[in-house]
Amino acid sequence: EAQVTQNPRYLITVTGKKLTVTCSQNMNHEYMSWYRQDPGLGLRQIYYSMNVEVTDKGDVPEGYKVSRKEKRNFPLILESPSPNQTSLYFCASSSEYANTGELFFGEGSRLTVL
């Protein structure tokens, strides 16, 4: 089954404790992206990747890192999480250019930073 898989789905952590949210897609998509969703602010892009070893900042990259060492994986790294990073995170991928193709979203990862 074609899908985008995120882990963990739910996480409660404490300020400063490094964490990684994994994202994997089995559709051989070149484009992958991370969004955060907050009430009243919609979906805001954190980072995106056009292909292996090619990443770039979205609108809200501060406090996050990403890497794209393999085509299927695009982990989101929070080196020192803070409470303002409490949010619902979505990973998405596309087989085409993101501006012309359908985005496939993972099920989301709800992160709480205390």
Added chain:
Amino acid sequence: QQPVQSPQAVILREGEDAVINCSSSKALYSVHWYRQKHGEAPVFLMILLKGGEQKGHDKISASFNEKKQQSSLYLTASQLSYSGTYFCGTARGGANNLFFGTGTRLTVIP
């Protein structure tokens, strides 16, 4: 940088129609529409790639006015299953990237 959606929320009775608008201060390359049901991931509805393009399936359609840098999503004869939050996504210029609006929460009641 995000596109602006209006209204922020709307409540409809089954069978009523609704229009959701999406506008940008920057020139648009394409407009995308997604629907997110409560507790789920956003799901693709449609893409409009050209100014003046209109698309639709079932009773949901959309238009794209490139000159005015805006798009509208039309939901006719709404059904309970249409409830959810609708997002427009816009790509600016030739950028290979997509930015989403703040969303419109649509609630359809019996």
